[in-house]
Amino acid sequence: MRPFTYSRANDPASATKELAGNPNAKFLAGGTNLIDLMKEDVERPSAIVDISGLRLTEIKPIAAGFAKGGLSIGGLGKNTDAANHPLIRQNYPLLTQAILAGASGQIRNMATNGGNLLQRTRCPYFYEVAMPCNKREPGSGCGALEGVNRLHAIFGASEKCVAVYPSDMAIALAALDAIVKVKNASGQERSISFTDFHRLPGDTPERDTNLAHGELITSIDLPPNKFADKSYYLKVRDRASYAFALISVAAGLEMGSGNKIVQARIAMGGVAHKPWRALKAEQFLAGKEATAENFKRAADAEMADAKPLEHNKFKVELGNRSIVLALQMAMNGGKA
Amino acid sequence: MDVNETPDLSDDEKKLFEDLMPEDLDEILDTGVNRRHFLKLVTLAGGGILAAQSAVAEQLFTRPLSVPVAAELSSATIENGVNVSLNVNGAARKLLVDSRMTLLDTLRERLELTGSKKGCDHGQCGACTVIVDGQRVLSCLTLAASCEGKSVKTIEGLAKGTSGSTVRLHPMQEAFLKHDGFQCGFCTPGQICSAVALMDEAKRGDASYVTEDVRKKTAPVQLSTEEIRERMSGNLCRCGAYPNIVAAIQEVHSGKPVEQTFRFSA
Ligand SMILES: Cc1cc2nc3c(=O)[nH]c(=O)nc-3n(C[C@H](O)[C@H](O)[C@H](O)COP(=O)(O)OP(=O)(O)OC[C@H]3O[C@@H](n4cnc5c(N)ncnc54)[C@H](O)[C@@H]3O)c2cc1C
Numbered sequence: 001m002r003p004f005t006y007s008r009a010n011d012p013a014s015a016t017k018e019l020a021g022n023p024n025a026k027f028l029a030g031g032t033n034l035i036d037l038m039k040e041d042v043e044r045p046s047a048i049v050d051i052s053g054l055r056l057t058e059i060k061p062i063a064a065g066f067a068k069g070g071l072s073i074g075g076l077g078k079n080t081d082a083a084n085h086p087l088i089r090q091n092y093p094l095l096t097q098a099i100l101a102g103a104s105g106q107i108r109n110m111a112t113n114g115g116n117l118l119q120r121t122r123c124p125y126f127y128e129v130a131m132p133c134n135k136r137e138p139g140s141g142c143g144a145l146e147g148v149n150r151l152h153a154i155f156g157a158s159e160k161c162v163a164v165y166p167s168d169m170a171i172a173l174a175a176l177d178a179i180v181k182v183k184n185a186s187g188q189e190r191s192i193s194f195t196d197f198h199r200l201p202g203d204t205p206e207r208d209t210n211l212a213h214g215e216l217i218t219s220i221d222l223p224p225n226k227f228a229d230k231s232y233y234l235k236v237r238d239r240a241s242y243a244f245a246l247i248s249v250a251a252g253l254e255m256g257s258g259n260k261i262v263q264a265r266i267a268m269g270g271v272a273h274k275p276w277r278a279l280k281a282e283q284f285l286a287g288k289e290a291t292a293e294n295f296k297r298a299a300d301a302e303m304a305d306a307k308p309l310e311h312n313k314f315k316v317e318l319g320n321r322s323i324v325l326a327l328q329m330a331m332n333g334g335k336a
Numbered sequence: 337m338d339v340n341e342t343p344d345l346s347d348d349e350k351k352l353f354e355d356l357m358p359e360d361l362d363e364i365l366d367t368g369v370n371r372r373h374f375l376k377l378v379t380l381a382g383g384g385i386l387a388a389q390s391a392v393a394e395q396l397f398t399r400p401l402s403v404p405v406a407a408e409l410s411s412a413t414i415e416n417g418v419n420v421s422l423n424v425n426g427a428a429r430k431l432l433v434d435s436r437m438t439l440l441d442t443l444r445e446r447l448e449l450t451g452s453k454k455g456c457d458h459g460q461c462g463a464c465t466v467i468v469d470g471q472r473v474l475s476c477l478t479l480a481a482s483c484e485g486k487s488v489k490t491i492e493g494l495a496k497g498t499s500g501s502t503v504r505l506h507p508m509q510e511a512f513l514k515h516d517g518f519q520c521g522f523c524t525p526g527q528i529c530s531a532v533a534l535m536d537e538a539k540r541g542d543a544s545y546v547t548e549d550v551r552k553k554t555a556p557v558q559l560s561t562e563e564i565r566e567r568m569s570g571n572l573c574r575c576g577a578y579p580n581i582v583a584a585i586q587e588v589h590s591g592k593p594v595e596q597t598f599r600f601s602a
């Protein structure tokens with residue numbers, strides 16, 4: 001690891017100020033991604049501002065505004081605490097399942113809600129500094145495009161980058177239409193809708209999100225919804241646990257009378273540079289009956305646009321079946 | 337020793353440099369190495385290794401020092417030193433660490449607690465699991481600097497009593513012994529710390545990815561074998577002692593003896 005100065009921030013204002021004064025400074029939250037990447041020499045901050053002691057950990061009902069009746073989740077709260085909070089388990093079981101599908105008990109005890117959203121890709125070319133990678137070193141090329149790309153994107157990739165985004169929690173948040181609240185050094189706050197938070201790679205794969213340098217995630221807000229009775233987070237991976245997703249699907253259904261779907265929410269992980277909202281499948285399902293046949297047609301509609309690479313063609317069929325299975329599990333009340 | 341009073345290298349120290357890296361000596365002296373920098377270099381490179389390679393170094397390092405060796409870890413010899421006070425296994429510890437030092441390296445290299453193991457150093461194996469403020473965490477991804485005011489429990493701190501016949505192992509340690517929950521033992525300290533914390537998580541009613549209905553919260557939860565396997569998935573065992581590890585945990589969790597079933601092929 002390269003040398004860096006270390007300081008502890010006592011409040012959001014001093015934390016954001018410290019970052020604003022140094023383009024090479026980074027916040028440290030749980031450290032489970034940043035410290036790993038610093039050991040790998042992928043991240044090379046000259047200064048670390050430890051924000052883990054900030055008291056932005058509360059989970060509380062939202063009394064006013066767009067997400068009125070929803071829930072605000074502190075940016076510095078731990079993943080374990082979010083997953084097990086009674087209001088989240090009861091009203092947003094999809095989020096509980098998604099968080100618990102990720103990493104391990106130890107890592108979820110360390111990982112924060114804000115840090116989770118900002119974890120970087122697990123693309124092996126990004127991790128190995130001897131390899132070309134436009135995300136790590138803009139202009140060096142993409143090793144995976146013509147290389148070993150079994151784990152890579154089938155939607156929204158570019159010639160510059162075919163990496164996928166690894167978070168499980170974020171896939172559920174995308175399906176739940178979450179809002180990310182951030183604050184900068186001037187004390188200005190802004191709200192970013194979840195679909196606008198992460199980016200597709202385009203020509204600037206070095207930028208994962210639309211967060212500006214020094215902006216602090218203070219909370220993640222969830223609007224109220226009617227998906228809690230019928231939702232499920234499905235994760236498919238190479239081993240049964242403690243592995244990143246090959247494909248994951250967060251599904252939520254709001255049901256009307258007579259087995260009719262009022263609206264559906266479907267987001268996919270492991271397929272793109274950001275949480276992938278399966279809008280075509282959602283649109284197909286709105287107003288339809290919840291039948292196996294309709295689930296299959298919704299999945300077909302979504303996966304028709306997939307553009308696989310040499311080694312990840314299996315993800316198209318896997319994605320199709322995963323959408324169907326996740327919807328069936330959701331209809332079954334989300335039981336594991 | 338006050339480093340500012342002797343800004344230049346002594347003759348002995350110049351000789352040591354010459355001995356260790358003859359090619360670089362002129363350049364080093366030209367570009368200006370002062371004593372403070374020299375000491376830093378030697379400390380950072382691990383004085384012990386250098387000393388073993390150089391006769392001059394041997395003389396230099398075996399000379400009686402006016403200060404004990406540990407005190408050489410002062411802010412003059414550590415780049416980006418951070419002072420931390422933490423509690424380790426019930427004892428208050430205060431030390432100055434390099435900002436880059438992980439909790440794992442601090443336990444092993446500075447506090448002589450080598451029970452916690454370094455399997456991967458990247459959060460992928462669980463061998464370094466310790467319990468910080470009651471929660472199991474990975475010490476290889478924790479900066480020591482971030483542990484100010486925290487309480488750390490390691491495998492060394494689980495047993496009760498200090499020595500000889502007064503020592504009583506933690507029930508989880510007893511269960512691992514009884515069930516042969518290990519082979520080489522490298523993953524074991526991490527497995528046991530993880531399992532000890534897991535017992536509290538179950539009492540609290542925490543859910544897992546295999547919990548049938550996360551909307552139903554019951555505390556405590558009764559852990560099935562499948563639940564234990566999922567919740568312990570952050571601890572890898574290269575020897576594959578998993579069935580025995582699960583049996584040991586199940587026994588402590590249920591409070592009832594768990595039968596071992598061995599099947600031999602004919
Ligand atoms: C072995 C292993 C397996 C894993 N498996 C999974 C998995 O299966 N699924 C999954 O989803 N994840 C997995 N993870 C990733 C893990 O979930 C993330 O590393 C974790 O969520 C990151 O959170 P953190 O608080 O530790 O972030 P840190 O490492 O502290 O920070 C990450 C980044 O976010 C920035 N940051 C942190 N907090 C804020 C904030 N409030 N505002 C602005 N910037 C901030 C930091 O500057 C840094 O750039 C795994 C990790 C490991 C090591």
Ligand code: FES
Pocket residue numbers: 453454455456457458459460461462463464465474475476477
């Ligand atoms: S050494 Fe920490 S997880 Fe492997």
Ligand code: FES
Pocket residue numbers: 517518519520521522523524572573574575576577
């Ligand atoms: S006992 Fe050898 S690695 Fe687990």
